Amino acid sequence: MPRYLLLKHYRGGPEPHHPFPPMDQWAPEDVEAHMSFLRNIRDSLKETGEYVDGQALTPENTWVRWGGPDAAPVTTEGPHPETSDLVAGWYMVDVDSHERALEIAAEVSSEPGPGGEPLYEWIAVRELMTE
Amino acid sequence: MRLDEGALRALVPRVLAGLVRRGEDFDAAEDALQEALLEAMRSWPEHPPRDPQAWLTTVATRRLIDARRSEAARQRREEAIGADRPPAADLGDFTSEPGDDTLFLLFCCCSPDLSPASQVALTLRAVGGLTTREIADAFYVPEVTMAQRISRAKRTLRGRRLDSPGDLAVVLRVLYLIYTTGHTERIDLAPEAIRLARQLTLATEEPEARGLLALMLLNHARLPARTDAEGRIVPLDRQDRSLWDAREIAEGVRVLQSALAMQTDERPPGRYEIEAAIAALHDDAASAEETDWDQILGWYDDLLALSADPASEDPAAVLGRAVAVGHVHGGAAGLRETDRLGDAIGERHRWHAVRAHLHELDGDLGAAAEAYAEAARRATNVSERDHLVRQAARARAA
Known part of the structure; x- marks a missing residue:
């Protein structure tokens, strides 16, 4: 069965369908609803046997490359352009089809935001190569 | 018969220390004991041994002899001039009380030459008797990665003379690291850290060892109240204090008092005793306001x-x-x-x-x-x- 990464982003991707403020500025009950929605997604993916992994990333992003012989690695000094993609985390799912991966991603994207309205967040869907 | 894994694992440091004291290489002895443990888990439920410690020692010794034989055969085949086995550990300073075995092995595993991650992994396997799989689960890394980490650590210790008393401060730090870091959805090492710290307090009079045990107990007592049914963190001032484990608190306070009783002007309380005292004051308050x-x-x-x-x-x-x-x-x-x-x-x-x-x-x-x-x-x-x-x-x- 194919495996997919469903990537959530801090920023980047297509124009937001529905802009929204950062979560710490939402009403407390909306924060709760959002978090419990995501917990349920994880639980239901486990129940259907499709869940492989889910991880979150901190917003820190350092670019690094080899500095050459006898030189320290070269890193970029932040901050990066506000338009660059910044991945926030992922679900890895093991599903029957590409369609099913899109279906799950769309469900994630319907997560409730301020006032309980869906966020319509863009989710990137990437297939893993098999070994 | 159901196998009592706790009792089995409690034998690990004793058997291993016995082998190492006898002059076996730490690395080889640890491998042999792991194999003996696996065999014990297979055969004991059907055929419980009369003397489990002797059984493990015998089977591990047989494995060591087998390993040496095949190694010798390989060397003969390669016509290599076999160097003598590294000098046996000189254990003159150690007597063989069971408590000393634990201390001796902890010093081996918490050698300052090893990285903290290696010290933790080796301690859990050689003293705690956990399997590589369990340790890997606790730290969320693949089993092969953990196996490699352990064998590299053992290679670092190979041939090292194990006769100098180690640094107890490092041992305490490693145990505290196990307590604070080793818990994932699948396995929680906090009880294991508490068990090891308890063993350590039997092996040494050092008040800081008791301080560490007390600190772990007094914090662990609050665990049931620290998250709610949905897994959300509940801060100290909002916890339901009736969920705190009164027995653990009582034991923690008792252990802390025995440590503080040993204090003198020259030897004021160390950091674990102090942190335990702070934890005890939190545990002692009937409500957040009464802290x-x-x-x-x-x-x-x-x-x-x-x-x-x-x-x-x-x-x-x-x-x-x-x-x-x-x-x-x-x-x-x-x-x-x-x-x-x-x-x-x-x-x-x-x-x-x-x-x-x-x-x-x-x-x-x-x-x-x-x-x-x-x-x-x-x-x-x-x-x-x-x-x-x-x-x-x-x-x-x-």
Whole structure:
């Protein structure tokens, strides 16, 4: 069965369908609803046997490359352009089809935001190569 | 018969220490014992041995002989001139009380030549008797990675003379690291750390070993109240104190008192005893409002006195003290205490989280919300991040 990464982003991707403020500025009950929605997604993916992994990333992003012989690695000094993609985390799912991966991603994207309205967040869907 | 895994694992350090004292190489003896343990799990339920320790020693010895034979055969085949086995460990300084076995092995596993991650892994296997799989699960790495980490650690120790008493401070740090870091959804090492610390207190009179055990017990007692049914963090001041484990608290207090009873002018309480005393004061309060912050602040003063320059050497202690100052002298005073930590830990989420709490004590909810949000952005743990976002939203809405 194919495996997919469903990537959530801090920023980047297509124009937001529905802009929204950062979560710490939402009403407390909306924060709760959002978090419990995501917990349920994880639980239901486990129940259907499709869940492989889910991880979150901190917003820190350092670019690094080899500095050459006898030189320290070269890193970029932040901050990066506000338009660059910044991945926030992922679900890895093991599903029957590409369609099913899109279906799950769309469900994630319907997560409730301020006032309980869906966020319509863009989710990137990437297939893993098999070994 | 059901196999008592706890009893089986308790034998691990004794059997292993016996083999190493007899002159076997630590690395080979540890491998042989692992094989003997696997065989015990297979055969004991059907055929329980009369003397489990002797059984394990015999089977491990047989494995060692087999391994040496095949090694010798290989060497003959390669016509290599076999170097003698490394000199046997000279264990003159150690007698063979069971408690000493634990201490001896802890010193081996917590050798300062090993990285903290290796010390932790090796301790759990050689002293705790956990399988590589269990240790891998606890630290969320693939089993092969953990197996490699363990065998590299053992290679580092190979041929090393194991006769010098180790550094107890390193052992304590490793056990505390096991307590604080080893828990995932699948396995929780906190009880294992407590078991090892308890064994350690039987092996040494050192008050700090008791201090560490007390600290673990007094913190662990609050575990059932620390998260709610949905896995959300519940901060100390909102926990349902009836969920705290009264038996663990009682034991922790008793152990702490026995440690503090050993204090003299020349030997004031060490950091684990002090931290345990602070934990005991929290555990002792029937409600958050009844917390004896004056006494807690006094203990934090003692903790800071252990460092020449606390702000750079022990910023966590200075931060903890700032919270106590906030409760005793008000949020603004606490905030001033955190100012001098900006250089050392201003990048860390905990600094911002503590400042947020102090702003709240000071009645400035807007500043608290800002600081909670900043802490959330810097958090490196999902549960903590979610908790900080909630705190920010709550402070903003209030």
